[in-house]
Amino acid sequence: MSDATLSHSAEHAAEPHGHAHHHPFLQHHFEDMGQQHEASTLGMWFFVAQEILFFGGIFCAYFIYREMYPAAWSAGSKLQHWQIGAVNTVVLIGSSLTMALAVWGAQGARRKFTTLMLVLTLLLGGIFVGVKAYEYAEHIHHGQFPGAMFTYVHAADPSLTRGIELFMTFYFTMTGLHALHMVIGAGLLLYFIRRAWRGDFGHEYYSPIEIMGLYWHFVDIVWIFLFPLLYLV
Amino acid sequence: MNDFPLFPEQASSVSPLVDGLYLGLVAITGVVSLLIWIVIFYFAIKYRRRPDNELAQEQEPPAALEMTWIVVPTIIFIGIFIAGAWVFFRLNRVPSNAIEVYATGRQWMWKFQHPTGQREINTLHVPVNRPIKITMASEDVIHSLWFPAFRVKMDVVPNRFRTMWFEATKTGKYHIFCAEYCGTMHSGMIGSVIVMDAVAYQRWLAGGSEGSLASQGEKLFQKYACNTCHTSVSGARGPNLAGLFGKTRPLTNGSSVVADEQYIRESILNPQAKVAAGFAPVMPTFQGQVSEDDLIRLLAYVRTLGAEQPAPVAVESPASALESRGAPAAADGRAEAQPASTTTTSGNQQ
Amino acid sequence: MTSTTIDDAPFIEPSTRERRNYLNDEYGVLSWLLTKDHKRIAVLYLFSVTVFFIVGGIFAFLMRLELLTPEGDMFTSDTYNKLFTLHGVVMIFFFLIPAIPAVMGNFILPIMLGAKDLAFPKLNLLSWYIYMIGGIFGIVVIITGGVDTGWTFYTPYSTQYSNTKVFATTLGAFITGFSSILTGLNFLVTIHRMRAPGLTWYRLPLFVWSMYGTSVIIMLATPVLAITLVMLMVERVLQVGIFDPALGGDPVLYQHMFWFYSHPAVYIMVLPAMAVISECVAAFTRKRVFGYKFVAFSSLAIAFLSFLVWAHHLFVAGISVYSAMIFSFLSMLVAVPSAIKVFNWTATMYKASVSWQTPMLYVMGFIGLFTIGGVTGLFLAALGVDVHVHDSYFVVAHFHYVMVGGTIMAYMAGIHYWWPKITGRMYSEWWGRLSALLVFVGFNLTFFPQFLVGYVGMPRRYHAYAPEFQVLNVLSTAGATVLAAGYLLPMLYLAWSLKFGRKAGTNPWGAAGLEWATTSPPPKENFHETPVVTWDAYDYPAFLKAMRETQNV
Numbered sequence A: 001m002s003d004a005t006l007s008h009s010a011e012h013a014a015e016p017h018g019h020a021h022h023h024p025f026l027q028h029h030f031e032d033m034g035q036q037h038e039a040s041t042l043g044m045w046f047f048v049a050q051e052i053l054f055f056g057g058i059f060c061a062y063f064i065y066r067e068m069y070p071a072a073w074s075a076g077s078k079l080q081h082w083q084i085g086a087v088n089t090v091v092l093i094g095s096s097l098t099m100a101l102a103v104w105g106a107q108g109a110r111r112k113f114t115t116l117m118l119v120l121t122l123l124l125g126g127i128f129v130g131v132k133a134y135e136y137a138e139h140i141h142h143g144q145f146p147g148a149m150f151t152y153v154h155a156a157d158p159s160l161t162r163g164i165e166l167f168m169t170f171y172f173t174m175t176g177l178h179a180l181h182m183v184i185g186a187g188l189l190l191y192f193i194r195r196a197w198r199g200d201f202g203h204e205y206y207s208p209i210e211i212m213g214l215y216w217h218f219v220d221i222v223w224i225f226l227f228p229l230l231y232l233v
Numbered sequence B: 001m002n003d004f005p006l007f008p009e010q011a012s013s014v015s016p017l018v019d020g021l022y023l024g025l026v027a028i029t030g031v032v033s034l035l036i037w038i039v040i041f042y043f044a045i046k047y048r049r050r051p052d053n054e055l056a057q058e059q060e061p062p063a064a065l066e067m068t069w070i071v072v073p074t075i076i077f078i079g080i081f082i083a084g085a086w087v088f089f090r091l092n093r094v095p096s097n098a099i100e101v102y103a104t105g106r107q108w109m110w111k112f113q114h115p116t117g118q119r120e121i122n123t124l125h126v127p128v129n130r131p132i133k134i135t136m137a138s139e140d141v142i143h144s145l146w147f148p149a150f151r152v153k154m155d156v157v158p159n160r161f162r163t164m165w166f167e168a169t170k171t172g173k174y175h176i177f178c179a180e181y182c183g184t185m186h187s188g189m190i191g192s193v194i195v196m197d198a199v200a201y202q203r204w205l206a207g208g209s210e211g212s213l214a215s216q217g218e219k220l221f222q223k224y225a226c227n228t229c230h231t232s233v234s235g236a237r238g239p240n241l242a243g244l245f246g247k248t249r250p251l252t253n254g255s256s257v258v259a260d261e262q263y264i265r266e267s268i269l270n271p272q273a274k275v276a277a278g279f280a281p282v283m284p285t286f287q288g289q290v291s292e293d294d295l296i297r298l299l300a301y302v303r304t305l306g307a308e309q310p311a312p313v314a315v316e317s318p319a320s321a322l323e324s325r326g327a328p329a330a331a332d333g334r335a336e337a338q339p340a341s342t343t344t345t346s347g348n349q350q
Numbered sequence C: 001m002t003s004t005t006i007d008d009a010p011f012i013e014p015s016t017r018e019r020r021n022y023l024n025d026e027y028g029v030l031s032w033l034l035t036k037d038h039k040r041i042a043v044l045y046l047f048s049v050t051v052f053f054i055v056g057g058i059f060a061f062l063m064r065l066e067l068l069t070p071e072g073d074m075f076t077s078d079t080y081n082k083l084f085t086l087h088g089v090v091m092i093f094f095f096l097i098p099a100i101p102a103v104m105g106n107f108i109l110p111i112m113l114g115a116k117d118l119a120f121p122k123l124n125l126l127s128w129y130i131y132m133i134g135g136i137f138g139i140v141v142i143i144t145g146g147v148d149t150g151w152t153f154y155t156p157y158s159t160q161y162s163n164t165k166v167f168a169t170t171l172g173a174f175i176t177g178f179s180s181i182l183t184g185l186n187f188l189v190t191i192h193r194m195r196a197p198g199l200t201w202y203r204l205p206l207f208v209w210s211m212y213g214t215s216v217i218i219m220l221a222t223p224v225l226a227i228t229l230v231m232l233m234v235e236r237v238l239q240v241g242i243f244d245p246a247l248g249g250d251p252v253l254y255q256h257m258f259w260f261y262s263h264p265a266v267y268i269m270v271l272p273a274m275a276v277i278s279e280c281v282a283a284f285t286r287k288r289v290f291g292y293k294f295v296a297f298s299s300l301a302i303a304f305l306s307f308l309v310w311a312h313h314l315f316v317a318g319i320s321v322y323s324a325m326i327f328s329f330l331s332m333l334v335a336v337p338s339a340i341k342v343f344n345w346t347a348t349m350y351k352a353s354v355s356w357q358t359p360m361l362y363v364m365g366f367i368g369l370f371t372i373g374g375v376t377g378l379f380l381a382a383l384g385v386d387v388h389v390h391d392s393y394f395v396v397a398h399f400h401y402v403m404v405g406g407t408i409m410a411y412m413a414g415i416h417y418w419w420p421k422i423t424g425r426m427y428s429e430w431w432g433r434l435s436a437l438l439v440f441v442g443f444n445l446t447f448f449p450q451f452l453v454g455y456v457g458m459p460r461r462y463h464a465y466a467p468e469f470q471v472l473n474v475l476s477t478a479g480a481t482v483l484a485a486g487y488l489l490p491m492l493y494l495a496w497s498l499k500f501g502r503k504a505g506t507n508p509w510g511a512a513g514l515e516w517a518t519t520s521p522p523p524k525e526n527f528h529e530t531p532v533v534t535w536d537a538y539d540y541p542a543f544l545k546a547m548r549e550t551q552n553v
Helices: A002-014 A033-068 A070-077 A082-107 A111-141 A158-198 A207-232 B015-046 B064-092 B198-205 B213-223 B261-269 B292-306 B330-336 C029-033 C038-066 C077-112 C121-143 C157-161 C166-193 C206-238 C251-285 C292-308 C321-348 C358-381 C383-389 C393-423 C429-456 C467-500 C540-552
Strands: B099-106 B109-113 B119-121 B123-127 B131-138 B143-147 B152-156 B162-167 B172-178 B191-196 B248-250 B256-258
Touching: A033 A070, A033 A158, A033 A207, A033 C166, A033 C206, A033 C251, A070 A158, A070 A207, A082 A111, A082 A207, A111 A158, A111 A207, A158 A207, A158 C206, B015 B064, B015 C321, B015 C358, B015 C383, B064 C321, B064 C358, B064 C383, B099 B123, B099 B143, B099 B292, B109 B123, B109 B292, B119 B123, B123 B198, B131 B143, B131 B152, B131 B292, B152 B162, B152 C383, B191 B198, B213 B292, B261 B292, C029 C038, C038 C077, C038 C121, C038 C393, C038 C467, C077 C121, C077 C166, C077 C206, C077 C251, C077 C393, C121 C166, C157 C166, C157 C206, C166 C206, C206 C251, C206 C292, C251 C292, C251 C321, C251 C358, C251 C393, C292 C321, C321 C358, C321 C383, C358 C383, C358 C393, C358 C429, C383 C429, C393 C429, C393 C467, C429 C467
Parallel strands: B099 B131, B123 B191
Antiparallel strands: B099 B109, B109 B119, B131 B162, B143 B152, B143 B172, B172 B191, B248 B256
16 A cells, blocks of 8 residues: 555656646646646536525515515516517527637637637627616616606506515616626626637637636526516516 | 522413423433533543553444434434424414403504503503413514513514414513614613503503593594495495404405404505405505504404404403402502503604 | 654654745735735735634623623613624624634645645635725724624614614625635635545545535525625615515515525534534544544535524514424424534544643533534524524523634634644643633633523613623623633734744644645645545544655655
8 A cells, every 4th residue: 555655656746747848827736727627617617506596596585576566566577678678688699609609719729710709799798788778777767766766656556656666676686786797797708808819728728718608608597587587577 | 689580480371381391401401411521521531642542542433323323312303393393382372362462663662552442651461360462563673572471572573463472370570572683772672561460450451541442443444434435335345344354355366365463454554465356456555654553453443343242352350360369569569550651642653 | 653652753854945835935015915825815814804803802892891780881772782783793704704714724725635725726815805805894884883783684674774884884794705605616616626636535634524515505605695685785775675564575584585694604604613623633632533424424414404494593583383393393403413523523532542732622612612502502493492582692692602612612723723834833832721721711601691691581682681680791791801811812822932932843733634744834835746645534544654654755
C-alpha cells in the first residue's frame, strides 16, 4: 500500500503537466481544462438551481393570491396586451436560438460566427427589454402602477380594483426581476462579445460561452412561465 | 423581596395536562442528557491522554449500538409527538357550552366585550369553572393573546377571526400578555384576567352595560342599513340571516361554506368573495367603514339570529357555584371596585 | 507504533523552502483586498465577523442591563426594541451564518480536499465584498437610527407600521444572502470537482460532509428569503398589500415564506458547528469518529429534513390542527440525525486518547449545551407544550442553547483548533482553558434561568416585565457578564500569540487530516505537491505512516 503510494506520488510529480503546456486560460488552481470546464458548468447549474428557488418563491405567492382573488386576477391579465407579450416571447425564443448557435460556434472556434450570434442575441434581448419598457410606460400612463400612482378603477366592478392592484404588483415585481436578469445578461453578453471577437474561445475553452448560454436559456424559460401566467389567464 | 415563582400557577382545566407533558419531557430528556454528560466525563477522565495511550486503541464499539440509538430515540420522539398532539387536540376542542367573549387587539391594548354588553380594556372578568371561548381580531398588526396561568395562547391576526378557549379552575387575578411583538409598547400590552366565583361574576355582570352585545349589534344592523336587504321578505336582495349561523350554505359558484365567524366577517368586508346561491353580487363592501368592535357586535347579533332560541347570554349559576370558595379573592375585590371605569364607551378610533 | 509520542517524531520542522507561506507571500493592504487566496479571504472574514460579533454582543449586553430591573428604566421602549432587533439581525445575518463556513470553511475546506483553492477564487472574493456591502447597510442602519421590527420582520408591522429603517435593513440582509449563496455554490463545486487524487467520498473528513449539507441548504433556502424580502421591500416602498391584510394580503404567508428559509437557516448555522465538532472530536481523541457513515449521512438527512419543518414556528399563528400535527411530527424526525451525531461523538471517546486541551474543552461544552438545546427543541415541537411556551423566554433560551451553546462553542473550538494552522503560532493553553470554562459557566448562568422564566410566563421581546420575573433575570444578566469576559479573553490572548506565541509545527495536535500534512501557515498553493490520499478519514496509523514516508522522500 505504502509503496504504491510512494510510487504513485512520485509518478504524479513527474507527470509532464508543467506550466509550459498549460492553456492560457487555465486557472492556476485547476489541474487541467477538463476539470475547469466541469467545475464552471456545475457551478452554473447550481446557480440555476438557486434561481429556480428564487423565482419559485414569488410564483408560489402568485398562485396563492390567484386562488384568493380569481376574478381580479383574470381582470388584471386583461390589462395586458397579449399580442405584445406574444411578440416578445417570439423575440426571446429567437434570442435563445442565436445563443445556442453562439455556443456551437465557440466550440468550433468559429470566431466571427460566434461574435455575430452573440451580437444578435444581445440585439434580440435589447428588443425584448425595449418592448417591456414600452409596456411599463403604458401601464404607468394608465395609472396601473401599484401604490400611490395607482389611479386605475375597474369600470365594470370597482370592488375588483384592489385585487387588480395586487395583481399589478406581482406583474411589475415578476417582470421587473426578469428584466433585471435580462439586463445583467446583456452586460455579460457585451463582455463576451469582446472576448469572442478577440478569439479567446475554441475547442478547449468555450465554457464561459456555454454557461452564458445556460443563464440565457434559464432567463428565457422564466419568461415562458411568466407570459401565460400574467397575460393569458 | 419579591417572591419568585419557578413554576406558573395552574389555573385552568388544561394546565395540568400541559404541565404533565412538560414535566414528563423534563424527566425523560433530563435523564438522557445527564447520562450523556456522565458518559462524556467518564470517558474523558478514564481515557485521558497518558504516555501509554498517545494513540487511541482502534477498537470499534459494536455496530448494533448504532441501530439502537437510531431506533430508540425515534420511538421516544414519536411518543412525545403523540402526547403533544393529544394535548393539542384537547386545547383545540372548544366545549359547546362556552361563554362567548370577544377580544380586539390594537397597539397597545386589549379590548374585551362580553355577550351581555360589558366592555373592558386590559381587564377580563370571567367566571370560574365555566369554559370561555374568545373570538379575537386585531385592528392593526399581529398580536398574540397569552394567558400563562391557563397555558393557552393564540395569535391575533388582522382581518380575520381567531378563537381560543379556556376554563379557569381557580379564582384569582392572572396575567394577560401580548406574546407577538407588536411595536413600541409591546411590553405594555398587558392586562389581567380576573377569575371570579359564580356569585361574584353575576354581581359584576349586573354592573352597567349598554344592553347586550347582540342588541348593540342589532342597532348597528339598522345603522348600516343591513336590514333593508337582509330581511325575511321573499324576494329580498340579500339572504335572510335568521338561522344562518353555523349552517352550511351553498354558494353561487356551486361550492358551499359553513357560515362561521370568518364567513360572516368576510361577507361584510369582501361580500363578492363568497356569494350565497340565488343572490346577485350586489352588496357593497364595508371595508374601512365598520370598526373591529362593531364587526364583533354585528357578529354577535348574527350569531343570535342563528341560534335556535335567541341569546342565551345570561349566565345561569352552575350548581358548583355555592361550593366554590366563598368570597372572591382580594384581587377580585379590588378589580370589582372599578368595573365601571374599565368599561369604556368608545371603540371607534378611525 | 503507539509507543512513541507522535508530537515530535514524524513531523520535521519546515525546511527553508517552506518558510514562505500565504501570509508573507505578498505584503500591503491591496495584496489583501484584492487577494484571491481562499486563506486570505478567510482571514478577511475572520476580522469582519469578529467586528460584527462584538457589535451584536454589545447590543445583547445592553439588553441584559436593561432587564436587570422590571421597570423599563434604562432605555426607552423604542431603544430597547431596536436593541433586540439589531442584536438579532447582526448576530444571525452578519455573524452566525457566515462565521464557520466563511472563516473555517474557506480556510480549511480546500486544504482538506488537497486543492489549491476553491473552484472559483474570484467569486469567493466577490462574496466577501457582497458581505461587506450588506454589512455596510447594517452599520448605516445602526448609525442612522436603527430598526425595530425584530429580526423576523413580521408583516404588517414591518411594512405598514414601523417607522424605522426597515428597507435598508432588509436590503442589507438580502445582499448578504447572496454572499452566502455564492459561498455555498463555491463549496459545492469544490467538493464535487476539486478533490485530490485518491480522496473518495468516504475518505472525506466529516467536516466536508457537513459543509456539503450546509451548502445545499444555503443554495436552496437563501433565494427564498431573498424573494420574500424583495416582496417585503416592494410592499414597504409602494405601500401595496402583498402581506398587509388591510390591503388584501396575507401576513401568515409572509411567515410561511420567511420560515421556509429561516428554519433551514438554523441548520446553516448548526451544521457547520457539527462539522467542526466532528473534526475536533477526532483530533483530540486521536480516533476515527465512531459510525463515520452515520455521521456523514446524518448531515445530509438534516439538510433534507430541515426544509420540511418550517411551519412549527406557526403552531399558534392559526394553521390548521392537521398541518400542525404533520409539522410537529416532521420536527420530531429532524431531531433523530442530531441525536445520532451526539451519540456517535460520545462513543468516539470510548477507549480513546482524550486530550484536555482547549478545543476539546469547548467540544465537551458543545455536546453538553447542544444536548440541552436539542432536547428543549422537542418541547417546542410537542404541540401541547408549544402553545404555552411559544414566543416566551423558553424559546429564547432554547435557540440560544443551540446558536450560542452550539454554534459559537463550536466556532471557538474551531478557532482554537486551527489557530496554529492559520497563524503558525500557539496560544497560551492556560488562558485558553480558562476562557473555555468561563464561557461554559457564564453561558449556563445566562440562559438556563431563561428556560424557567419562560415557562413561568415571561414573553420575549419585553422591555418591562412583571416583578416576579426579576430574580431569574438578574441571574441571567450576571451570567452575561461572565460570558462577556469569556469571549473577550480569547481576543486578547489570541492577539498576543500572534507576536509572542510559540511557533507551531506542521501538526501541533498530532491530528490526522490533510490540513495537518502541510506547513503552518500553509504555503500559497496549500501544498508543495498535490497530495495523494491513501487513507480513510481519521485513520491515524495510516495517516502517520503516509506522513512519515512523504517526509522521508
